[in-house]
Ligand SMILES: Cc1cc2nc3c(=O)[nH]c(=O)nc-3n(C[C@H](O)[C@H](O)[C@H](O)COP(=O)(O)OP(=O)(O)OC[C@H]3O[C@@H](n4cnc5c(N)ncnc54)[C@H](O)[C@@H]3O)c2cc1C
């Protein structure tokens with residue numbers, strides 16, 4: 218059981234929640250996640266740990282309201298309890314002395330990549346942060362990143378702030394920056410992860426993505442989170458969630474994410490991301 | 503049937519093994535309630551009266567926890583049910599569970615002297631009867647807890663092995679904390695074995711009983727992740743690892759990652775732990791498929807098949823050997839057959855074929871024949887060339903086995919691990935290669951049985967107690 222200390226909508230549809238979880242706060246490292254239940258009869262869903270305070274025994278979760286459980290989470294208030302918050306799970310993101318690292322975050326991934334960027338800086342890397350959103354009003358934590366990273370690049374789909382378009386514009390942006398990038402790390406929705414990997418493939422830049430398949434236990438017991446990476450089947454919860462984006466079988470991952478889409482119809486109305494909605498429409502029988 | 507010897511027998515040998523009432527197959531295939539209904543009191547007494555009360559009872563030697571079988575049966579025969587439960591609980595913390603899920607035909611009942619005449623005593627059913635009788639009285643007798651020894655033991659995993667260690671050690675005055683990764687205790691009893699075979703109310707009752715004895719339970723805590731074993735060792739005097747064999751195997755054949763192909767663990771966890779059959783009242787969805795193939799022949803495969811059937815599917819079991827070699831409990835095989843599960847013996851899947859949306863639509867399999875007996879004495883199946891056959895399905899459940907959970911081995915340097923990823927532990931004591939660390943159950947042996955896990959827990963508890971008392 219974990220008590221919710223604060224909860225706020227950071228932008229429409231994306232919420233930040235600080236919960237009391239001392240054991241996790243003492244142990245968590247960048248790139249790890251927890252499994253959460255919103256109520257006693259609830260489903261178990263994975264959420265990345267976007268920040269923590271070991272001394273205070275708290276962790277911060279950033280979640281996007283897309284369906285049943287994230288909807289229930291959004292309805293909770295400070296003072297309520299989450300029956301389950303378990304973790305930290307998964308293998309932490311590799312934090313090495315890489316040189317220049319580009320961190321790309323979209324939707325919840327803007328939050329979850331924050332501790333990764335911070336750890337990379339502490340290791341002495343130059344960090345370029347790329348934030349991607351549909352529109353300027355969906356951007357958050359700009360100030361936090363500005364204080365932290367060497368350069369902050371913003372891309373919005375509608376051009377209301379920064380560059381207009383998608384992450385596919387990154388190469389030309391990089392050219393104008395005139396700095397080589399030694400590694401790319403991407404957090405966010407599956408579409409962003411895939412697009413970023415497609416973008417960097419021709420340049421053979423190592424691209425690490427934090428995958429987000431369906432999960433249940435998060436401990437390697439059920440196998441629902443399996444993904445194909447290269448020629449191998451891996452369990453994202455124990456072998457990941459970070460993998461080489463150039464080796465992930467994206468078609469399969471996108472298919473598998475849709476397994477319960479008919480059952481999750483409510484998601485259609487709850488999710489305001491066009492790409493989710495299109496994916497849901499497409500896979501209706 | 504051979505006539506009883508015309509020797510001086512006080513009463514005539516009764517070989518009529520009493521049947522246990524069950525829900526009829528036509529009814530039970532549409533519900534999730536328990537299939538077997540248990541003996542009524544007079545039937546239990548009649549069945550118990552058949553026991554010969556052997557001076558040297560052969561049944562006992564084949565019970566992994568050596569229950570005084572004639573002892574508890576005598577009490578039932580005499581109508582002294584509290585006496586029966588007392589004798590059972592001397593050796594077995596979970597009689598309501600074991601009476602239901604032990605493979606009795608391979609254990610206690612196999613060596614009952616009456617087995618040769620086909621009239622072996624229904625030991626499991628009687629055990630279940632006594633336990634259910636006690637539960638129906640509403641309150642279990644709470645034994646006296648000895649004064650605290652001041653020693654603290656951590657138990658990793660709340661399955662049958664861990665629960666047994668916790669129960670045994672709390673009754674010896676040690677403080678016990680169970681750390682469990684999932685949000686509920688019970689291990690496979692909770693997330694794996696379905697409601698219709700083992701009602702969750704029974705498991706919860708046993709867990710609650712341990713709590714009333716004073717066992718502390720910390721759920722949602724993954725040892726190795728939330729805290730390492732080494733760090734736990736700094737706070738506790740001894741640690742028992744009963745983390746089970748939770749890692750599902752796949753066959754590594756094409757199409758295994760298609761939608762609609764599940765591991766047995768996923769399928770059963772959705773169903774049992776997360777109560778998927780009550781979706782959408784409960785949040786976790788489970789699909790209602792039309793035609794399901796279940797690959798495997800053990801208890802796990804039977805449970806998946808009968809679950810899919812109850813969700814409305816036609817179900818085929820794909821098993822590479824023949825009926826004789828099925829490793830599942832006989833009772834469950836018979837139940838499955840009665841319910842209309844179709845068995846495709848001597849078949850081996852070689853690939854799954856998907857539709858344009860990435861859902862499995864067909865399974866391709868080879869027909870097999872039995873060759874020479876292998877090392878285990880079982881005749882090994884050999885594929886028949888050119889026998890590829892297609893079957894239409896909309897889901898496949900892969901129930902071919904599990905290995906020990908790798909989480910603790912992977913995060914605990916210094917713990918000796920065997921070839922199959924199992925924790926190496928001494929068979930007699932459960933001691934591992936690490937100081938103050940014991941292990942037992944499926945994490946040591948690989949997937950086995952509830953009662954073997956409990957037996958291992960019992961031995962480890964004894965060894966832990968000896969260690970703690972010697973300091
Ligand atoms: C390791 C890991 C870390 C994660 N971290 C976070 C996090 O920090 N914050 C966060 O908001 N989410 C995170 N996710 C995703 C999150 O688990 C899902 O959004 C959540 O399970 C949705 O549950 P729901 O019941 O609300 O929606 P459901 O009703 O289960 O799903 C709604 C529908 O939207 C689709 N969908 C949901 N989320 C996504 C997505 N991100 N990309 C594409 N399709 C999606 C689903 O396939 C489904 O069809 C993470 C996932 C993983 C595996």
Ligand SMILES: Cc1cc2nc3c(=O)[nH]c(=O)nc-3n(C[C@H](O)[C@H](O)[C@H](O)COP(=O)(O)OP(=O)(O)OC[C@H]3O[C@@H](n4cnc5c(N)ncnc54)[C@H](O)[C@@H]3O)c2cc1C
Pocket residue numbers: 603604605658659660661662663664681682683684687688689690691694695696723724725726744745746747748770801802805831907909910942943944945949950951952953955
């Ligand atoms: C579907 C199915 C049907 C079966 N049917 C029968 C049957 O009819 N008869 C029979 O005798 N046997 C049956 N078995 C086998 C039997 O259930 C197991 O042998 C037995 O449960 C093993 O007990 P255990 O305590 O060793 O492990 P488990 O029951 O697996 O319990 C291990 C527990 O440890 C927890 N855990 C794992 N890792 C960690 C960690 N790092 N930190 C904290 N907790 C952790 C797990 O979540 C789990 O709760 C069946 C098994 C299955 C899967």
Ligand code: SF4
Pocket residue numbers: 564565566567568569571594600601604606609610611625626629953
């Ligand atoms: S515990 Fe199992 S093996 Fe032992 S007597 Fe009971 S049913 Fe038989």
Ligand code: SF4
Pocket residue numbers: 552553554555556559560561562571572613614615616623625
């Ligand atoms: S062997 Fe059979 S008849 Fe003899 S004591 Fe055991 S159960 Fe009774």
Ligand code: FES
Pocket residue numbers: 431432433434435436437438439440441442443452453454455
């Ligand atoms: S979530 Fe179950 S194995 Fe990864």
